[in-house]
Amino acid sequence: MRIVILCGGESSERDVSLASGGAVARALLExxxxxxxxxxxxxxPVLAGPLHFGDVVDEFAVGKEPPSGLGRRxxxxxxxxxxxxxxxxxxxxDADLVFLALHGGWGEDGRLQERLREEGIRFTGADSTACTAAWHKGRGQAALGAAGLPVAERAQWQPGIEGVPQAVRLLLAAGPVVTKPVADGSSVSVHRVDSLAELERVAAETGSGGVELLVEPYLPGREFTVAVVGDRALPVVEIELSSPLFDYTAKYQTEGVSEVCPARxxxxxxxxxxxxxxxxHEALGFGAHAYSRTDFRCDAAGEPMCLEVNxxxxxxxxxxLPLAASGAGWTYGELIERIVDLAMS
Structure with missing residues (x-):
């Protein structure tokens, strides 16, 4: 088929997306x-192509820090x-299929999927409704909780617009909390906070420019993630951290984490x-043609809580996701072909 891969984009996950796009391109060419x-x-916009079997695709490196806000506009x-x-x-x-490797921003908040739907363009992954539901962490967790899935208590806060809300103060009074942008990915700007003074400092740094924050209790237990491809859950991956949180640096720099699949x-x-x-996957509207990855962290009693669906x-x-696929016995190329087949079915 003639496949256009969309990658890069305008989000804080731009570097990750470029690396994903290059890897997908090599798999599809093979x-x-x-x-x-x-x-x-x-x-x-056209980074490479049209490419055919045997052509070489350059590697894209993921930096230790996400791109800065400069130039985002x-x-x-x-x-x-x-x-x-x-x-x-x-x-x-003109493409037979558009393969979406755009993480964050337009790629995951549903806008791109709706635009492609309006144009009658076939694309990989979930539709705009599911993407919108998953992208906003507060609304996503509310939907998961309403469906009976275990989620932690949480509160939202927009620094600069209001002072520290009472709900946030109560969470912090009960113990350490985690703050993160309510709509972002790749664990960008995720922080563990132990005091009100630290919370206000972190909020000033990450909550500027109208960024809304999600605040939830710090869960001290083990961390896991489970990918779903179509209607199949892949083997569980455990994320063994050398730091308290699975943040951007730990996620994309191999010395910061050990990922075990299948989990022990x-x-x-x-x-x-x-x-x-x-x-x-089902609660947020991901159909049998889509794929997703749900992140879990356990509380002090060892009970898993759903953090978000990607x-x-x-x-x-x-x-x-490729690690989970390898745990299921799939090569990287087989995973990409399965994603393509789901979109074409």
Missing amino acids: RGHEVVLVDPAAET LLQERMEGALTAGPVLGLLR IPADFASRLQELALRA ALPGLTATSL
Whole structure:
């Protein structure tokens, strides 16, 4: 098939997305597809292509820190223009399939999926409704809780607009909390906070510019993630950390974490996590044509809590979904082909 891969983009996960796009391109070329690699936020959007079997795709490195906010407005303007008119939109219309490797921002908040649906363009992954539900962590957790899945107590706060809300103060009074942007990915700007003074400092740094924060109790137990591809839950991955949190640096720099698949846990506990991931996948509207990854962290008693559902999990060489796929006996290429097959079914 003729497949256009969208990667890069305007979000804080831009570097990760470029790395995912390159890895996907190599896998699709090995399986005989014609590939065009496109970054709709770049000055020159077509990064490579049309490419065919045997062509080489350059590696994209993921930095130790996410891209800064500088230049984000220009990236957003370019991306909106590229997906509204012009040659990029023409490439998408002419493709047999658009493979979405755009993490964060337009790629995961549902806007891109709705735009492609309006144009009648076939694409991989979940639809706009599921992406929108998963992208906002507060609303996503509320939906998971309403469906009977275990979620931690939480509160939302928009620093700069209001002082520290009483609900946030109560959470902090009960013990350490975790703060994160309510709508962002790749564990960007995630912090453990132990005091009100520290909370206000972190909020001043990460909650500037109108960024809304989600505040929830720090869970001291083990951390797991379970991917779902179509209607199948893959083997459980345990994330063994050398730091308190699975933040951006730990996620993309291999010295910061050990990821074990299949997780060394009792079979009944693994089955329980897989069942919870399937229920979370369904609760947020991910259909049998989509894939997702649900993150869990255990409380002090060892009970798993659903942290979030990822609509377009990373597909880099060190990402968790490919690791889970390898635990199921799939090669990276087989995982990518399965994602393609789901979209075409």
